[in-house]
Amino acid sequence: DAGVIQSPRHEVTEMGQEVTLRCKPISGHDYLFWYRQTMMRGLELLIYFNNNVPIDDSGMPEDRFSAKMPNASFSTLKIQPSEPRDSAVYFCASSSRGWDEKLFFGSGTQLSVL
Amino acid sequence: SQQGEEDPQALSIQEGENATMNCSYKTSINNLQWYRQNSGRGLVHLILIRSNEREKHSGRLRVTLDTSKKSSSLLITASRAADTASYFCATEANDYKLSFGAGTTVTVRA
Numbered sequence: 148d149a150g151v152i153q154s155p156r157h158e159v160t161e162m163g164q165e166v167t168l169r170c171k172p173i174s175g176h177d178y179l180f181w182y183r184q185t186m187m188r189g190l191e192l193l194i195y196f197n198n199n200v201p202i203d204d205s206g207m208p209e210d211r212f213s214a215k216m217p218n219a220s221f222s223t224l225k226i227q228p229s230e231p232r233d234s235a236v237y238f239c240a241s242s243s244r245g246w247d248e249k250l251f252f253g254s255g256t257q258l259s260v261l
Numbered sequence: 262s263q264q265g266e267e268d269p270q271a272l273s274i275q276e277g278e279n280a281t282m283n284c285s286y287k288t289s290i291n292n293l294q295w296y297r298q299n300s301g302r303g304l305v306h307l308i309l310i311r312s313n314e315r316e317k318h319s320g321r322l323r324v325t326l327d328t329s330k331k332s333s334s335l336l337i338t339a340s341r342a343a344d345t346a347s348y349f350c351a352t353e354a355n356d357y358k359l360s361f362g363a364g365t366t367v368t369v370r371a
Contacts, residue, residue: 151303180359182361189361189362189363189364190304190349190361192358192359192360195358203358238303238304240303240304246291246292246353246358246359247291247292247353248309249294249306249309250294250304250306250359251306252296252303252304252305253303254302254303255302255303
């Protein structure tokens with residue numbers, strides 16, 4: 148398996164633009180997580196899915212953020228409109244048994260909002 | 262919010278030396294995990310230790326867990342240049358979420 152695949156690797160956009168980050172989890176994994184990493188706040192859980200259903204989105208900072216998982220092999224995280232404070236590295240991770248087992252992380256998307 | 266806090270924030274050692282870093286947490290946990298992150302990359306899982314375990318080994322890694330002190334330690338023996346990375350502890354508490362600490366940056370000098 149190729150692991151968790153995220154795209155794009157880097158994204159530079161202007162304030163107010165819509166940004167869509169994409170993730171393909173490892174096949175067979177029922178859990179998918181979106182994390183955000185910044186120097187100031189470290190790694191923060193934004194939202195996680197179990198069997199394509201959002202379970203906890205309490206970490207999503209604002210209504211500008213939304214996430215979907217239309218099927219078991221694809222998820223998106225959308226920011227609309229984007230703001231400079233959204234600049235961070237966004238990671239997608241997946242696991243087969245949720246928190247009780249190790250998470251497999253993608254390489255992340257480095258987002259810069261100018 | 263960060264449940265685990267790593268100590269020290271940064272560590273510089275000579276190749277071949279051992280590196281020890283600690284993680285303290287605030288509430289009861291179900292398990293504790295250690296991850297490594299190389300610069301510009303995603304996190305890689307190293308070890309998971311459950312609340313009823315006291316010690317686990319994996320290759321040159323040794324993890325201990327003291328639930329009475331709410332702390333864990335990660336020991337890397339005979340360090341190599343390739344061990345240069347940031348190391349994070351992550352705790353699963355009763356809110357069933359995995360919370361990561363701020364990390365320890367380890368630099369192994371040749």
